[in-house]
Amino acid sequence: MTMIKFLTDGVLIREMMEDPLLSKYSVIMIDEAHERSISTDILLGLLKKIQRRRPELRLIISSATIEARSMSTFFSNRRKNSLLKPADGLPNPEPAILSVEGRGYTVETHYLEEPVSDYLQAAVNTVLIIHEKEPPGDILVFLTGQDDIDAALKLLNDEIQHLGKHYFDLVILPLYSGLPRGDQDLIFAPTSKGKRKVVISTNIAETSLTLEGVVYVVDSGFSKQKCYNPISDLESLVVAPISKASARQRAGRAGRVRPGKCFRLYTEEYYLNEMQSDGIPEMQRSNLVSCIIQLKALGIDNILGFDWPASPSPEAMIRALEILFSLGILDEDAKLTVPIGFQVAEMPLDPMISKMILSANDFGCSDEILTIAAFLSVQSVWVSMRGVKKEFDEAKLRFAAAEGDHVTFLNIYKGFHQSGKSSQWCYKNFLNHQALKKVIEIRAQLVRVMKRFGIQLKSCDRDMQAVRKAIIAGSFANSCHLEEYGQNGMYKTIRTSQEVYIHPSSVLFRVNPKWVVYQSLVSTDKHYMRNVIAIEPSWLTEAAPHFYQFRTPNPAPH
């Protein structure tokens, strides 16, 4: 009997840790390979390796037309390094390119005659023209982020007030992942007769969400993209031009129910001659810590020599190796350590968080740390409400701990349990019920992982110093010192003297303790530390003497 299994590429990579040749599968199909996510790229590299040992394994790589040629090239040079010759009964090792017609309707593309400098205003104007000139059908507008979307919403509403009655038929809705669940659901609600829905969205509507009823797409030509600098080890989000592949994907969103139209807010000349055909693979825009640990767990020792579909820079690989070494996950020979390294590789979390969990028992607080790790794995437990800022801040203060965000999570968790996991209680406290239920779920899964490792759960009761020390065991590299004579709470990282600030969502925002450790950085207009705790500097040298003792101290401010 043939079984068909549907899973994500990340899960398949995890299965390879048990069964490196994936011997129970005879055909593997990778969908959406053109999206070039990190796990897709790792998987492609691994499958190419497997094929050398298993020439009978059939691979089907499904990708947008634009990427098919490079995929084919990646898989066809495998014969150079292989002694295998095509044998009878085995598939031809040369990849074939098959073309499968999509189900979409045709989409007519329109370009601007002249480039514009203000794509927000251009988007708003385009929406109004579509509503005036085109037959019924919803409009989907692609912008870059929440700020853009809110600004466009306001512009559009102002224009409508001016233009009058005919334009009141427009139902304008924002869409981005940070939007509360209820507001997101509005997008899917059917519009009443005679109304036209206008959804102003981030990239979420490009691949993650599908909106039925869209006939017109307005494409700004931009999106926010992750970008990584291995020298400073900083990941940031920047507004950048999209690729042709992305532009085509966006246009395709107009042709799902009937022939549609796509209005690109750039010129045809720009599309043909200047736009990159593909985006930069995520692999080349990211911190590689998790990626490298997975390859190590699969027994791939020569990371620098691995045959990637798109090789990351040596600097990025070396940086990741350094971090893993400092955490005690890799040894001097860049092999996984026993047991920490192998255990961390098995945990589906950021290695710094995994390390924190595994160290927690030394401080007798694994119970608390598992809760914290679960909180760190969900987007945000707060319901953001821009309108009722004051009440929101007060709600937050009820849980805020002087130590910082991690300890605040423990307070929220306790309160949620005491309320009987009540959604009413969440509502009153501006907490996201869905997110908190997810926290409980993730925590239970982490408890099972710990059991498998034979690690007992221990609670430290009220000893928050123990909790903070366990956090440092994972995040010691993320330590920062407040610049005393600077203004507005500027910190500098100890490792690289980077200028950073506490994120306004942190309970330590404007509290500005002298020494802090952060969980992650988000870089937009500034580098913001998210999930921050206050520490004593001596705890750093205590936790990681190998990391701190030979480093030059932070230059004294003058």
Add this chain to the structure above:
DNA sequence: GAGCACTGC
């Protein structure tokens, strides 16, 4: 005074 989008147990 701020959050492109995903995934894993």
